[in-house]
Amino acid sequence: MTLGLMLAVSGAAVAALFAGCGSAYGVQVAGRAAAGVLSEQPDMFGKLLVLQALPGTQGIYGFLIAVLIMLNVGLLGGSPADLTVAQGLSYLFAAFPIAFGGLVSGIHQGRMAAAAIVMTGKNPDTMAKGMTMTAVVETYAILAFLVSILLVFSL
Amino acid sequence: MIYPMKKISIYAMKQDKDALLLALQRCGEFMAVPAPEGGAAPESESTGALARDTEDLVGSLASFAPKKGFLAPDATVGFLQLTAEDAQAAALEETAKELSRQMQAAQTQIAQAAAWQEQLLPWKSLDIPIEKLTQTKTTVFRTGVLDVAQVDGAAQATREAGAYMQVIGHSTEGELVLLAAIKEEEDAALEALRPFGYADTTPPRTTGTPAQAMERFAAEEAAARASLDGAKAQLAEVAARIETLQILCEGRRARAQREALVPAETTATICLTGWVRAGAVEKVRGALRVVTDAFDLCEVEPDAGERAPTALKNNRFVSPFEGITNMFSVPAQGTLDPNPAMSLWYWLIMGMFMGDVGYGLVMAIGTFAYLKLKNPQGELGRLVRIFFMGSFTTIFFGVMYGSYFSVTLVRPVMFDLMSQPMEVLIFSLLVGVAHLFTGMVMAAIQKARGGDLPGAIFDHVSWMLLIAGLGMLFLPLTAGAGRIIAILGALIILCTAGRDAPNVFGRITGGFLGLYGISGYVSDILSYSRILALALSTAVIGFVMNLLAGMVAKAGVFGVIGAILICLVGHVFNLAMGLLSAYVHDCRLQYIEFFGKFYEGGGVEFKPLSFQTKLIRYEDKG
Numbered sequence: 001m002t003l004g005l006m007l008a009v010s011g012a013a014v015a016a017l018f019a020g021c022g023s024a025y026g027v028q029v030a031g032r033a034a035a036g037v038l039s040e041q042p043d044m045f046g047k048l049l050v051l052q053a054l055p056g057t058q059g060i061y062g063f064l065i066a067v068l069i070m071l072n073v074g075l076l077g078g079s080p081a082d083l084t085v086a087q088g089l090s091y092l093f094a095a096f097p098i099a100f101g102g103l104v105s106g107i108h109q110g111r112m113a114a115a116a117i118v119m120t121g122k123n124p125d126t127m128a129k130g131m132t133m134t135a136v137v138e139t140y141a142i143l144a145f146l147v148s149i150l151l152v153f154s155l
Numbered sequence: 156m157i158y159p160m161k162k163i164s165i166y167a168m169k170q171d172k173d174a175l176l177l178a179l180q181r182c183g184e185f186m187a188v189p190a191p192e193g194g195a196a197p198e199s200e201s202t203g204a205l206a207r208d209t210e211d212l213v214g215s216l217a218s219f220a221p222k223k224g225f226l227a228p229d230a231t232v233g234f235l236q237l238t239a240e241d242a243q244a245a246a247l248e249e250t251a252k253e254l255s256r257q258m259q260a261a262q263t264q265i266a267q268a269a270a271w272q273e274q275l276l277p278w279k280s281l282d283i284p285i286e287k288l289t290q291t292k293t294t295v296f297r298t299g300v301l302d303v304a305q306v307d308g309a310a311q312a313t314r315e316a317g318a319y320m321q322v323i324g325h326s327t328e329g330e331l332v333l334l335a336a337i338k339e340e341e342d343a344a345l346e347a348l349r350p351f352g353y354a355d356t357t358p359p360r361t362t363g364t365p366a367q368a369m370e371r372f373a374a375e376e377a378a379a380r381a382s383l384d385g386a387k388a389q390l391a392e393v394a395a396r397i398e399t400l401q402i403l404c405e406g407r408r409a410r411a412q413r414e415a416l417v418p419a420e421t422t423a424t425i426c427l428t429g430w431v432r433a434g435a436v437e438k439v440r441g442a443l444r445v446v447t448d449a450f451d452l453c454e455v456e457p458d459a460g461e462r463a464p465t466a467l468k469n470n471r472f473v474s475p476f477e478g479i480t481n482m483f484s485v486p487a488q489g490t491l492d493p494n495p496a497m498s499l500w501y502w503l504i505m506g507m508f509m510g511d512v513g514y515g516l517v518m519a520i521g522t523f524a525y526l527k528l529k530n531p532q533g534e535l536g537r538l539v540r541i542f543f544m545g546s547f548t549t550i551f552f553g554v555m556y557g558s559y560f561s562v563t564l565v566r567p568v569m570f571d572l573m574s575q576p577m578e579v580l581i582f583s584l585l586v587g588v589a590h591l592f593t594g595m596v597m598a599a600i601q602k603a604r605g606g607d608l609p610g611a612i613f614d615h616v617s618w619m620l621l622i623a624g625l626g627m628l629f630l631p632l633t634a635g636a637g638r639i640i641a642i643l644g645a646l647i648i649l650c651t652a653g654r655d656a657p658n659v660f661g662r663i664t665g666g667f668l669g670l671y672g673i674s675g676y677v678s679d680i681l682s683y684s685r686i687l688a689l690a691l692s693t694a695v696i697g698f699v700m701n702l703l704a705g706m707v708a709k710a711g712v713f714g715v716i717g718a719i720l721i722c723l724v725g726h727v728f729n730l731a732m733g734l735l736s737a738y739v740h741d742c743r744l745q746y747i748e749f750f751g752k753f754y755e756g757g758g759v760e761f762k763p764l765s766f767q768t769k770l771i772r773y774e775d776k777g
Binding site for chain 1 (some may be wrong): 577688740743746747
């Protein structure tokens, strides 16, 4: 295994790791808010679950980038490529947008989702507004994901 | 389309009030204008509270009711059943309430008896009745607690002080002891015990020896349990007739809605004022005529500034999407209904997000079966119908992307997501431009209809020219024409954006500021890159599941079973997450990008007085 391949592996690792951490935190914050509302209004479970799941996408994006890097360097169903250090570093940097974009946006989307959940608990009619405002935060995770994906594909 | 509304007043005799309101509720076409004072009649409060009580009762009975299959059809209730005063149902409710009380009392009793037994347990070996643990003519008895390590020392010290000590049992605080001393020597004995950390404590205040008392409480607990089981069995019998209670509850809720409607009245007459869809006036008149001839229904002019509620009329394709618009804001009376255009785009974009033939088929079969078997109404029904329709675009774009459960079976018609992301990105942005243009055309139409045709050209057509021209620059063939169109659009904006400013200086800055709005359009268009992101994420997750299943499948028979499991769970998860994302982001694209261009909303939904049941489905079978 070359140093270049190791760097590419670390790229896959940071993508899944940081984006996953961001989503885990986000889903947790939103879930706790939802649990609080549900203790008073158990029949809102369906609505609140949708809001809680929103900050979960960053983790999926990170996971996807990790898989794409592994596929590209032949770690999944192939023979590992002998990458140069420069190639490996490129994969690592390509993973950075979704790794850190996912981490930070996941945390903040979770806080936004928690606020939306409390709002929906007080007035169920405002759910769509809460959902939209929460999805606005995700835009930046999507942009980061796109940059990562276009970089990985172009390598 | 938004229905035109008529404001009507109904004059009638007071004695017909209840019958007329009932007829209006059954007809379901009349939305009363709120009473000016806003004070609801007191009896509606109490009927509403009764309905809520019954609803709570039904909720608590639900766990006793026989389980229905998930797809079993919902029970229905007709008009006569819902509005009849059912003495039997009221009696059943009383029985259920009494049984619930009995159950709660038994539960409390069981908990109390258990607590007594637990407290008495450490004292069990004490063979003196608790009430007798005071004093005789010469002797005093005390009970107390000692640390385990101190018991031996304390016993000796007590003996030396001329008293008697006996260990009764362990408690959480330490060893329970019984102390007996001659009255005169009590102080000396206590003094001798002090270094050992003795503290007084008394057994629970009850009668008989602790063992006897425990038996008594055990018997009490058993009796309470028997009573609880009896109550539960009887509740299960009541719960088998839960529909009667559901009907009772809905009947009361409907009555509360009627009572909340307070007409203006004189000694002998009433006047009801409200909104009716323009085409439904005769229907309302007919419904009232069934009750009495002694009424007058006349159309009245709306007050100045009063806005009619919005009732939408759309075909079967568009109407489920009305819910999505209403979640954002109900269209206002007298504006353009955004639903026809929105529904088409929502439908297309949902397919682009999902884009898989296999998932589309699963969605189609699942939602179709659900619609046929359960016929869901309301919000849920709308959502399921949207997903059903979305399954067709999902299949269509699945063929375009060549994705069949994330396997490329047939060569993609348009692009392969995994190997041509740039092409898909450009396609996504083009879709975005088309979507935004639709919104801008709507805005232009709205402005032109309002008589401001130049405004429509200056504010909307100009931007469409500029964006289209800039887009054409990318193709060598159209670059020349694109440059001219873009410059034309930019010039219009530059010259007209500041037209409302009072002086030349303001108009020039206004023009440049208007041109700066391009940043907003760029971010709107880029927002559609999420089509690529979500389509790709669905495709890649499915691909990874297939890859994992393929790896596992190599390991013999169990491998194949494992592979099937991975495929099932993985694809179901992927489909569910994909649907959630598609729903949310499709909404977002409509709300922020599309509606942001033209739609204001701000209407009030037309909610006529009708039978809105929650627990049981209402069907007017006559």
